[in-house]
Amino acid sequence: MTQPAKPAPVPLLSILPPRRWTPLSLRELWLYRDLLYTLAERDIKVRYKQTLLGIIWVVLQPLIAAAIFAFVFGHIAKMSSDGAPFLVFSYAGLLGWNLFNSTLTRASASVVENARLVSKVYFPRLMLPVSTLGATLIDFFVSTGLLVVLMLIYRIAPGWQLILLPFWMCLLLAAAIGLGLYISALMVSYRDLQYALPPFLQLMLYACPVAYSISNLHVSPRILSLYYLNPLASILEGFRWSILGVGTINWGAVAYSTAVTLVMLVGGVLAFKRMERRFADVL
Amino acid sequence: MSSSDIAIAVRGLGKSYEIDHQRTHLPTFRDTIVRRLKNPFGRRSFETFWALKDIDLEIQKGDVVGIIGRNGAGKSTLLKILSRITEPTTGRVDLYGRIGSLLEVGTGFHSELTGRENIFLNGAILGMRRKEIQRQFDAIVDFAEVEKFLDTPVKHYSSGMYVRLAFAVAAHLNPEILVVDEVLAVGDAEFQKKCMGKMGDVAKSGRTVLFVSHNINAVSSLCNYAVLLHRGRVQTRGEARSVISEYSSIVRPDVHFDLVEHSGRPKGRQAILQSLALAEQNDEPSATFDPGAPMRIKIVIKTDTRLRSPRVSIGFTSARGERLFAVATYLGVNRIGQIVGAQTVICSLQLPALMPGRYTLDVGIAQEGGAFIDAIYSAGAFDIAETNYLGVTHAYFPEMGNILVRSDWSLEPTAIEATTAAAS
Numbered sequence: 001m002t003q004p005a006k007p008a009p010v011p012l013l014s015i016l017p018p019r020r021w022t023p024l025s026l027r028e029l030w031l032y033r034d035l036l037y038t039l040a041e042r043d044i045k046v047r048y049k050q051t052l053l054g055i056i057w058v059v060l061q062p063l064i065a066a067a068i069f070a071f072v073f074g075h076i077a078k079m080s081s082d083g084a085p086f087l088v089f090s091y092a093g094l095l096g097w098n099l100f101n102s103t104l105t106r107a108s109a110s111v112v113e114n115a116r117l118v119s120k121v122y123f124p125r126l127m128l129p130v131s132t133l134g135a136t137l138i139d140f141f142v143s144t145g146l147l148v149v150l151m152l153i154y155r156i157a158p159g160w161q162l163i164l165l166p167f168w169m170c171l172l173l174a175a176a177i178g179l180g181l182y183i184s185a186l187m188v189s190y191r192d193l194q195y196a197l198p199p200f201l202q203l204m205l206y207a208c209p210v211a212y213s214i215s216n217l218h219v220s221p222r223i224l225s226l227y228y229l230n231p232l233a234s235i236l237e238g239f240r241w242s243i244l245g246v247g248t249i250n251w252g253a254v255a256y257s258t259a260v261t262l263v264m265l266v267g268g269v270l271a272f273k274r275m276e277r278r279f280a281d282v283l
Numbered sequence: 284m285s286s287s288d289i290a291i292a293v294r295g296l297g298k299s300y301e302i303d304h305q306r307t308h309l310p311t312f313r314d315t316i317v318r319r320l321k322n323p324f325g326r327r328s329f330e331t332f333w334a335l336k337d338i339d340l341e342i343q344k345g346d347v348v349g350i351i352g353r354n355g356a357g358k359s360t361l362l363k364i365l366s367r368i369t370e371p372t373t374g375r376v377d378l379y380g381r382i383g384s385l386l387e388v389g390t391g392f393h394s395e396l397t398g399r400e401n402i403f404l405n406g407a408i409l410g411m412r413r414k415e416i417q418r419q420f421d422a423i424v425d426f427a428e429v430e431k432f433l434d435t436p437v438k439h440y441s442s443g444m445y446v447r448l449a450f451a452v453a454a455h456l457n458p459e460i461l462v463v464d465e466v467l468a469v470g471d472a473e474f475q476k477k478c479m480g481k482m483g484d485v486a487k488s489g490r491t492v493l494f495v496s497h498n499i500n501a502v503s504s505l506c507n508y509a510v511l512l513h514r515g516r517v518q519t520r521g522e523a524r525s526v527i528s529e530y531s532s533i534v535r536p537d538v539h540f541d542l543v544e545h546s547g548r549p550k551g552r553q554a555i556l557q558s559l560a561l562a563e564q565n566d567e568p569s570a571t572f573d574p575g576a577p578m579r580i581k582i583v584i585k586t587d588t589r590l591r592s593p594r595v596s597i598g599f600t601s602a603r604g605e606r607l608f609a610v611a612t613y614l615g616v617n618r619i620g621q622i623v624g625a626q627t628v629i630c631s632l633q634l635p636a637l638m639p640g641r642y643t644l645d646v647g648i649a650q651e652g653g654a655f656i657d658a659i660y661s662a663g664a665f666d667i668a669e670t671n672y673l674g675v676t677h678a679y680f681p682e683m684g685n686i687l688v689r690s691d692w693s694l695e696p697t698a699i700e701a702t703t704a705a706a707s
Contacts, residue, residue: 009289011377018370038407046395049436120390121408122367280369281300 018277024269028124036127040134047135058139059146062098066091069211082213082246085154089244093210095147096239099140100172100232101201106132107180108197112187115283125276129177129184159245168239175231175261178268185275188282209237214248231257288344290460290491295374296338298360299331334360335515347486349502349523350495351530352512353546358495362386362464380459383409388449394438398429398448401437405452419455427451447474454481461485462493479505497547497660499527503604527604531643531661538568540663547660555657556646557583561665570665574636574672574687582628582646590622592651597630600643601685636687638679639669
């Protein structure tokens with residue numbers, strides 16, 4: 001008659017009221033890795049299906065902007081490009097800037113743009129901003145193609161500094177995703193952010209060494225250290241230095257930027273995790 | 284049953300929302316700043332609304348559970364918590380198996396992408412691995428009947444094709460617990476049948492199905508267990524039949540039912556059916572009828588567009604949730620013409636000799652050959668009077684069924700040999 005007592009079954013999943021801080025479940029992100037890929041694929045396909053010129057715009061936009069910078073800053077303002085041809089110089093700067101800019105812009109809008117999805121089906125919400133990286137990176141590599149062409153035309157060969165390029169890229173992406181996570185979660189409640197973001201980015205563009213090089217800043221060391229408070233300043237200068245070998249690298253500022261960027265990334269993830277549980281109720 | 288047969292355990296579950304009565308739009312930074320300036324330290328005054336409160340449920344593996352209740356009873360909130368779209372305020376849910384939910388057909392479909400691309404996208408969003416989708420791909424396409432249009436962007440699909448494809452992906456998710464919300468309200472009758480069949484198959488294979496619907500016919504034919512929610516609480520749970528009969532008793536018999544804001548209309552439907560009125564043959568309003576009595580039903584319809592060959596139908600359902608019969612314009616003797624603006628559709632019919640008790644009416648309107656453009660489940664109710672139609676002293680009992688039939692009985696002397704001889 002005596003049967004061995006069955007052990008109490010362990011639930012596969014327990015749904016509980018939210019705690020203040022939810023830890024990031026890497027296991028769950030791993031289970032949903034195919035979704036990340038599929039969402040990125042969707043963004044890329046939709047982007048190139050809707051526009052006639054598709055890929056051409058990706059290179060045309062920064063090329064036009066670089067030409068304008070070369071004309072205004074190089075030709076009219078006669079600023080120094082540290083010896084590099086101004087078009088290549090500003091194009092290389094824009095390449096780094098656009099990596100940050102489009103990651104931030106796309107990630108910020110991602111949750112609101114997928115509101116229907118968020119309110120109807122469960123999946124790790126983090127996938128939405130992170131999946132925008134797919135389309136951004138494709139654009140980046142396409143526009144890098146034009147940079148290679150420009151460098152061939154101007155007969156510029158990259159130096160040993162090129163091996164540090166992935167480092168700058170990672171910093172730019174980490175800063176953009178960190179900030180993007182934070183803004184995308186805030187945008188769910190505050191739609192105004194979608195209008196506030198473009199002018200902020202416009203301002204940032206001129207606060208960073210994109211159209212000019214840091215060597216043009218003839219200011220006191222005190223003011224210069226204020227300039228370096230912007231973590232993007234030394235990263236973007238470093239990005240261009242890796243490609244063209246020109247620019248001023250302040251390693252102290254680089255260390256500071258790296259630390260700030262990591263804080264932004266971790267803070268962004270935590271803030272996103274904290275706000276994500278309200279998404280479905282607000283959207 | 285042992286505890287290892289549990290699929291879902293819900294304990295003390297509650298979900299509250301804070302309602303701000305002054306708020307008419309999403310908060311903007313300006314609102315937040317203005318509020319902070321006016322009232323720098325105070326908390327905002329909110330009214331707390333409990334969409335769900337003190338829910339306790341235990342659902343066994345292999346059960347097909349119908350969740351019924353009027354709009355606002357908390358059905359959708361319960362499903363949203365179970366599918367992890369929103370988090371509970373109190374209590375806990377333990378799930379003993381992978382859950383797949385279908386709260387809306389076609390979530391995550393992208394109109395610019397082709398059918399093939401959308402199968403992968405939708406599958407991934409629902410939590411399927413890419414390999415799984417590849418393995419099920421042919422079955423999905425087969426079920427949806429869209430093989431010819433696989434490489435066409437879904438924006439060119441008809442709404443029927445769209446729904447078929449979306450349901451097909453979700454139906455092949457193969458979760459241990461399947462949660463379905465009112466998806467059967469869309470699509471044509473044949474496809475609805477197919478979906479019901481698929482859900483039945485899922486249940487037969489020993490998995491658990493949770494099915495939310497306004498349609499008590501569907502619940503009674505599909506589910507063995509039901510939960511009736513009322514204002515955020517569990518009013519009754521248990522065997523589907525008895526829960527459904529309690530649900531039917533929520534609708535009070537009346538002579539006139541306002542349908543414009545009726546809680547039996549599935550969400551997202553435009554209100555075309557305006558009101559329903561019941562009357563006797565002489566146009567005298569009535570909520571109680573004798574068995575076999577004539578009945579006049581008046582339905583007021585208001586439409587912005589011209590309805591060329593409208594199909595109005597009325598279904599009669601017993602308190603046990605069985606559909607007894609239906610009448611419809613296309614099943615009637617004479618047809619009605621087109622409907623423009625507001626018009627009253629009058630249906631005169633002869634009731635069968637129904638058992639005394641309560642009956643509910645489902646009302647629907649469709650375009651010719653199309654799916655419903657408006658439908659309301661349990662739109663109204665009436666009683667059949669306790670008259671002694673059969674003229675007997677015996678009390679009526681449930682095994683008699685729903686229809687009273689007068690019968691004559693007699694005896695005839697019979698020789699056994701004669702019958703055997705005739706048979707051989």
